[in-house]
Amino acid sequence: MAAAVKALNAKIRSNKYLDYFCSTHFWGPASNFGIPLAAVADMSKDPEIISGRMTLSLSLYSAVFMRYSLAVTPKNYLLFGCHFINCSSQIVQGYRFLNYWNFGGRELAEKGKEAAKAVELKGKEAASAVQEKAQQVVGK
Template structure:
């Protein structure tokens, strides 16, 4: 049974023998980098970058559900991108618009 599932994955039109597999697989690096930035102070985050990550995730998540063949790797990486982008944007917005007191000045 396991062999047949691996063979089905290998021969899938969006499987490892195609760019339709490898492009989304490498795109996971963006989501992983965004997760690594969760520990970064919100004032160091960029609105344009996080908006781009969020919009890319939302748009391509939708696209991956309407194309044939279904590419669940593409769908999952873009859901992760949208989720991490939304989280980072929420951190930045809370810092910029809803924090109490004076903004802290970063010293280096």
């Protein structure tokens, strides 16, 4: 059994693509890609739920590991790409956080919600008026 495992390992290591696919240089960044995917998905959510501290720490974490990915030998461009996407996403999230909490975005969002309620109310009034007219026409 040990000889079969050793032969399989030698076969994998002899092919540079399989060797890369079976290494931590591939699987580390591949498993880490969940963080930037979550950050990109969070960009469409309400900025009220963004944590400023977590956004800052994830931005710094990604910046450090972007540097690390180019400092190791051989350079790990997949890890660099993963952290570049995450750092960029976290910077956008940080902008959304600051805009919402510090630069008047919250007030604009509240005004927008009030305007949406007013439009909805006017729409309901118009719909009921149309329904009344339709009943009058059908009743005649």
